[in-house]
Amino acid sequence: MSDKDIINKEYKEKLKKKIKEQLKKELVEEIFQELKLEEDELTSEISTIIKNKPQPKIKESNVEPGVEITPPEFVEKEKNLFISVQAILKIASHALKYAHSKIPKHKWVEVIGLLAGYMDYENKVLYIEDAYPMGHGSAIYAEIKDYKNFVRAFNDIKKNNLFICGWYHSHPSYGTFMSDEDIGTQTRYQKLWKKAVALVIDPYEIDGTSLGFEIYRANLETREWFPLSFDIKGDLDVRMLPEILAFMNPIIEGKPAYLEYDEL
Ligand SMILES: [Zn+2]
Incomplete structure (x- = not known):
């Protein structure tokens, strides 16, 4: 192998690595965007479910809004x-x-x-x-x-x-x-x-x-x-x-x- 060949090979390796890194970055970015999209969908789905769920009426209780004191069996x-x-x-x-x-x-x-x-x-x-x-x-x-x-x-x-x-x-x-x-x-x-x-x-x-x-x-x-x-x-x-x-x-x-x- 000549020196030129060695340099060439080194250059190729470097380039490969760079391309791989770039691809990896793009892939991660893509996955991230997808997940984010799903998360948005999920969030709106969940909020729709929560919105449509009939809220239990609690009579004769002094529970402050947002304070969860109900034991699980209730x-x-x-x-x-x-x-x-x-x-x-x-x-x-x-x-x-x-x-x-x-x-x-x-x-x-x-x-x-x-x-x-x-x-x-x-x-x-x-x-x-x-x-x-x-x-x-x-x-x-x-x-x-x-x-x-x-x-x-x-x-x-x-x-x-x-x-x-x-x-x-x-x-x-x-x-x-x-x-x-x-x-x-x-x-x-x-x-x-x-x-x-x-x-x-x-x-x-x-x-x-x-x-x-x-x-x-x-x-x-x-x-x-x-x-x-x-x-x-x-x-x-x-x-x-x-x-x-x-x-x-x-x-x-x-x-x-x-x-x-x-x-x-
Ligand atoms: Zn009674």
């Missing part, structure tokens, strides 16, 4: 709560039994009962299957007075392969919020089962657009209520509910749904 991801049509109809008719139009409003009282359900642990979904009416109380407070009845209901629920997953009570005509007294009751249920839920129904909110109830869970430490989003298990059109309950009215009042003319 944070909802997907629909993980379902309630059956049977439970809805039982609860609504129980609430109306002690607060219907033929009873003077000042004599309306609250009702209370148990929620029976089962848990799909794999998918972390709770199904409220049935409601067990327990009793009724003073105008603004209902409690299960007899522990023996609780035990009886507990055994009946167990026989049906369900468990007590919470409780319900009514607020006839004064709304589906949860009160401070209700925290006391909820504490007992959440101590029995951490994920126990509380359903509150105002049958006078059932108007064809609303089911008239909300389901909550509480943070026992901060004594705050968190509304849970839920779905109906089975087919029930909310628009049908007032008509169904109107048809059930005689039964709710302790009379037959209808009589034949022969029976009159």
